Amino acid sequence: MDTQTFIDLQVRDGIATLYLNRPDKRNAMSDEMRTQFIHALERVAADKAIRALVLTGNGKGFCAGGDITGMERRMQAPAGEVGFNGWHRQQRVHHTQTLLHTLPKPTIAAVNGAASGLGADTALACDFIIASEAASFTWSYIKRGIIPDGGGMYFLPRRVGLSKAKELIFSGRTVDIDEAQQLGIVDRRTGADTLVADAQAWAAELSRGSxxxxxxxxxxxxxxxxxxxxxxxxxxxxxxxxxxxxxxxxxxxxxxxxxxxxxxxxxxxxx
CATH class of the missing domain: 1.10.12 (Lyase 2-enoyl-coa Hydratase; Chain  A, domain 2)
Incomplete structure (x- = not known):
C-alpha cells in the first residue's frame, strides 16, 4: 500500500520549499504527516546545497493544528495508557519543532491562510514570517482544554511581549493579518499570488552569505x-x-x- 505524500519538498537554486500537503484537512498535522515532516527537515539540514527553507501550505490553509482524529484516538486509549501515550506524542512534537527552530539555515514561514494552534506555533518556529492577505493566526489550544505545545509559550512572548502573549493564548481569539503585522507576528506582507515567490526571493537574499x-x-x-x-x-x-x-x-x-x-x-x- 502506497503511503500518501503529506509533505511536498521541492528544491530549486539552493532554496528548499516545503509544502504541507493535506489540503482537504487544512494541513492539520497527523502522526504520519509529522513523520514525513521530520524526514524532510532532516534532509534539508543535512544537504549542504540547500541554503534556506520556505515553509508553506497547499490549499486554503497554512496549518489547522493538530489532527482531531488523532485526538479522538488518544481519548479512546485505556486510562492507564493515556498519560504515557501523551508523553510519547509530545516527544515527537517537540523533536519536530526543535528541528525546525534550530535548522542551521534561514527559515521563512509563508503563511497562506489560517495558522491555528500547532500551525501558529510552527510558523513562529521559523526565523521569519511572510503572510498573504488571507493569513490569520490563533493559539486556539484553550478551546480544546490544553496549552500550546508546539513552542508557542516560548516563541510568542518573544514576538509580542509577555502580556500580549498571555492574552492571545488565554483567549484563543483569531488575529487577522492587520493585527498580526502590527503586533510583529508577521514580518512581511504580500499578495496571495506572489507569496511563495516573494518568500523564495527573500530566502535567497538572506542566504547569500557564508x-x-x-x-x-x-x-x-x-x-x-x-x-x-x-x-x-x-x-x-x-x-x-x-x-x-x-x-x-x-x-x-x-x-x-x-x-x-x-x-x-x-x-x-x-x-
Missing part, C-alpha cells in the same frame, strides 16, 4: 535571550574561531585583497 557564519550566528542568536552577555561573547569567540578557518572567509578576504591590490596598481599606473 553558510558557516549563518549557521553559527543563528545558533547563538536563538539562545541570546537566555544567555548572559559574557556567555554570548564566549560562544561568539568559539564560533568566530571556526569562521576564521572557513573556506568562505578565506575566499572573501583573498578577493578583497586582490581588488585592493588591483586598485593600487591602477592608481600607480595613472601617476
Amino acid at each position: 553558510a558557516t557564519a549563518l549557521a553559527l550566528g543563528k545558533t547563538i542568536l536563538n539562545q541570546s535571550f537566555e544567555l548572559s552577555a559574557s556567555q554570548v561573547f564566549a560562544q561568539g569567540s568559539q564560533a568566530q574561531g571556526i569562521c576564521y578557518t572557513s573556506t568562505e572567509h578565506r575566499a572573501s578576504v583573498m578577493d578583497f585583497l586582490a581588488k585592493r591590490d588591483a586598485k593600487k596598481a591602477q592608481s600607480g599606473n595613472k601617476e
Whole structure:
C-alpha cells in the first residue's frame, strides 16, 4: 500500500520549499504527516546545497493544528495508557519543532491562510514570517482544554511581549493579518499570488552569505535571550574561531585583497 505524500519538498537554486500537503484537512498535522515532516527537515539540514527553507501550505490553509482524529484516538486509549501515550506524542512534537527552530539555515514561514494552534506555533518556529492577505493566526489550544505545545509559550512572548502573549493564548481569539503585522507576528506582507515567490526571493537574499557564519550566528542568536552577555561573547569567540578557518572567509578576504591590490596598481599606473 502506497503511503500518501503529506509533505511536498521541492528544491530549486539552493532554496528548499516545503509544502504541507493535506489540503482537504487544512494541513492539520497527523502522526504520519509529522513523520514525513521530520524526514524532510532532516534532509534539508543535512544537504549542504540547500541554503534556506520556505515553509508553506497547499490549499486554503497554512496549518489547522493538530489532527482531531488523532485526538479522538488518544481519548479512546485505556486510562492507564493515556498519560504515557501523551508523553510519547509530545516527544515527537517537540523533536519536530526543535528541528525546525534550530535548522542551521534561514527559515521563512509563508503563511497562506489560517495558522491555528500547532500551525501558529510552527510558523513562529521559523526565523521569519511572510503572510498573504488571507493569513490569520490563533493559539486556539484553550478551546480544546490544553496549552500550546508546539513552542508557542516560548516563541510568542518573544514576538509580542509577555502580556500580549498571555492574552492571545488565554483567549484563543483569531488575529487577522492587520493585527498580526502590527503586533510583529508577521514580518512581511504580500499578495496571495506572489507569496511563495516573494518568500523564495527573500530566502535567497538572506542566504547569500557564508553558510558557516549563518549557521553559527543563528545558533547563538536563538539562545541570546537566555544567555548572559559574557556567555554570548564566549560562544561568539568559539564560533568566530571556526569562521576564521572557513573556506568562505578565506575566499572573501583573498578577493578583497586582490581588488585592493588591483586598485593600487591602477592608481600607480595613472601617476
